[in-house]
Amino acid sequence: MRALTRGLLGVAGFLVVWELFGRSGLVPAEYLPPPTVVGVELVGLLGDEAFLRDVIATVLALLIAVGLSTGIAVPLGLVLGSVPAVRHATRAVVEFLRPIPSVALIPLAILLLGIGPEMKITLAVYAAVWPILFNTIYALDELDPLLVETARVFGTGRVRVLFSVALPSALPFVLTGVRLAATTCLVVLVSVELLAGGSRGLGQFIMDSHSGVGRMDLVLAGTVVAGVIGFLVNEGLERAQRRWVAWSSATGGRP
C-alpha cells in the first residue's frame, strides 16, 4: 500500500517536473508541451477514429509479428538445441546474421517489399526471432538430464520425451524470449513506420504530426500511447508467465 502511494507520488512528481520544465521557457513551449496540454490532446485522440485505426494497425502488426517469430524460432530453437552438430555448424552464420540491425534492412526491404504492412512485419520478425531462438536453445541446455533419463527409463520414446519433458520445462524460458521479442517488435515497428511511412500506424502518426503540422503535443501524446502499449505487452506477458509457469523457479528465464 505504501509502495503504491510512493509510486503514484513518483509519477506525480515526474509530471510536475515535466510541466514546470515545459512552462519554464528553457525550451520553447511548442517544442516540449507540458503534460496538461498533452493530456487534453490525448483524451481527444482516444475518441478520434483515424488515430485509433493507427493504434490498431500497430498492435495488430505487433501480434502478427510476435506470432510469426514464435512459430519460426521455437521449432528452430528445438532443432538447434537438441542436435549439437547442427548448432555448431550454423553458429558462425547465426552469429553473423544476428548483429545486423533490422532497421538497416529498411532501405532494402522497401525496394523489395514495398511500404505495406508486410514489410514492417517482416523486419519485426527478423528482429524478434533472435531472443526467442536463443532462449529456447538455452532452455534445452538447462534441461535436467535426470528428467530425460527418468522418462527414458519408463520407456518413453525420443519424440515423446521432446513433447512431454523438454517442451514443458523449456516453456518458462521460451516465454521470457517471447516477452523480449514483443518489446523488440514494438521498437522495430514504430521505427519502420516512422522512417518508411506509407503503411498506417502509430509511428506514422507521430511522424506526420511532427513533419506535417509540427504539433509536438500530438507527437508526445502518440509517444505516451506507444509507451502504454509497450508497458501493457510487457506486463501482460510477465503476468502470463507467472500464472502459467508458476511451478518453475526459472520464471523469468535466465535474464
Add this chain to the structure above:
Amino acid sequence: MTAMLSVAELGHTYQAKDGAHTAIADLSFEVGAGELVCVVGPSGCGKSTLLRTISGLIRPTRGEVSLHGDAVRGVPEDLAVVFQDYSRSLFPWLTVQKNVEFPLKRTLGRAQRRARAAEVLELVGLGKAARKYPWQLSGGMQQRVAIARALAYRPALLLMDEPFASVDAQTRFELEDLLLKVKEEHDTTVLVVTHDIDESVYLGDRILVLSGSPASVVADLRVDLPAPREQIATRESEAFVALRGEVARLLNVGKGAEELRARRKADERSARKWAEAERAEVSRAEAEDRAATS
C-alpha cells in the same frame, strides 16, 4: 580481571507489523579481557540480536553495552565479527589475500597490509591458498579465511555468530581447535554464540546459558577443564560430561519429546518472526546510515 565487554540491563524489542516482539528481556554480564565466553541458548532465543547489539549493528531499546569502558554507539573501532554464513561474508571477487586485506585499507599501507595478511593466513594454515578465490576452497577453509580476516584486524573483541554451524563435524573439530590455538597465541577476547551445547563446553572458559524467548541469562557457568583441550580426551572426561548435562538440563532439553517438539515449533515460529523483524531493522539501519552520510 578487567572487563573487556560489559552488558548492562540490555533489552531489545522489535516493532513488527503485528505487534512488538521482545527478543531480549534483561541481560547483564561481563566478559573479562582474554576470556573466551560461549553464549548458548535454544534457536530463536535472541542470540543473534544480542550479537548485533554488541557489535553496534542495532541499537538496543534498553540498557547499555560497553567495550573496554566506552559505551557502544554504532560499530566500535576495534571489534570484529565472524558470521556463520562464510560464503556470503567473504567477497567472491577478491582473492583470499585481498579478502583479508580489505578491512585494513582504511588504516594500513600496502606493504603492512600484505605482511599482516600473510601472517594470519599462515596462522590459520592457509599460507598456500592466498592467491585463490574463496569458491576454490572448501567450506571449512572459507571459514578459516573469515577467521583470518577478523584476526588481521586485531580486534579487542572477537564476536562469532554460530561460526561452525555450517561445516561438517570433522571440520568443526579442526576449527574449534584452531580457535583455541589462535586465542591462546593472540590473547584475544572472544564471545562465541552457539546453539551447540558440546561446543560451548569444549570451547568456553565460561558459558552463559540463555533462556528462550525473550532471552535472559539462566546461568553463568565457569568451565574448569584442563588447559590444552583435546577433542577426544576432553570430551570423554567426567567434568565435560557433567557440565554438558548441566547445560542441557538448564536448557530443558530432557523434558520429554512431546513438550520439546511443541517448544521447538514455537521457537521456530518466533525465530521466523524475529528474523523478519530483524531484516527490517537492518535495512532501516542501513537506510539511516545512508541518510546520515549522504
Add this chain to the structure above:
Amino acid sequence: MNRFAQRWLVFAGLVVAWELGTWFADDPFFPRPTVIADAARGLWLSGPVDQLYLSDAVFQHVLPSIGRLLGGWAIAAVIGVAIGVALGRSATAMQYAGPVLTFLRSVPPPALVPVFLLVFNVGTQMQLATIVFGVLWPILLNSVDGARSVDTTKYETSAVFRIPKAQWVLGVVLPAAAPKIFAGLRVSLSLSLVLMVVSELVGTDNGIGSQLLVAQREFDFPDMWAGIVLLGILGYALNTVLLAFERRALSWQPKRERTPATVED
C-alpha cells in the same frame, strides 16, 4: 579447433552457395557476394596508401557513426550505472521511481526522435540524445537489480569492519553488481547500433545509415548490401570486444555463470 574449422567451413559453404544461387538467379535485388565485396572495397578500401588504403568515406561516414554509437553508449553507461546503483541501494527511492522508470523503459525510443529533432535539430546532438535515451534503461534497471543483490551479510560485514563509504560503493556494491551491469551493457550495445542507424536514417548527411539511404535512392543494390554487411560485422566486432572485456573483468566468477547472449532489461 575442429569445431571452429567445421563452423567456418559451413559458413564458407553457405557463401559459395549464395554466390552460385545469385549467379543463376541473376536478380538485381540480390547481387552476388563477390559483387558486394567489390562494392565494399570500392566504398571503403580504395583510399591512398598513407590512409592505410581507407577511403574518405570511412572518415566521413563510418568513423563518425562508430563515434556516435560508442559516445552515446558510454554516456548512457555512466548515467545508468550511477543512478541505477544509487536507486538499487535504497528501497524507498526505488518505490518512488519504479513506476516512472517502468513507463519510460516501455516507450519505444524511436518515437522520441521527432522531439529530439525539434529540440536539437538534425545533427550529432540529436543522434546522441536518441541513443542515450534509448539504451539508458537496460543499463539502469540492470544496475538497480545488481546493486540490490548485495546481501545483508556483506552489508553487515562491511559495517562491522567500518569500511568507508567510498570503499563500500567501489569495493563491494559495484563488484557485486558487475555481472548484472555487464548484462545491461551488452543489451544496450546492440540497441545502440539500432538507434544509431535509426537516427541516421531520419536524415543526416553523414553516417553509415545515410550512406544506405543514398544507395537506396540510386537503386545501388551492391552498395546497400555492403552497408548491411558492414553493420553486421560492426555489431559482431563490438559484441566480441565487450565480451572479452567482460570475461576479464568477471574472471573471479566460478565457472562461466555468464548470462546468455539474449538478456532481458
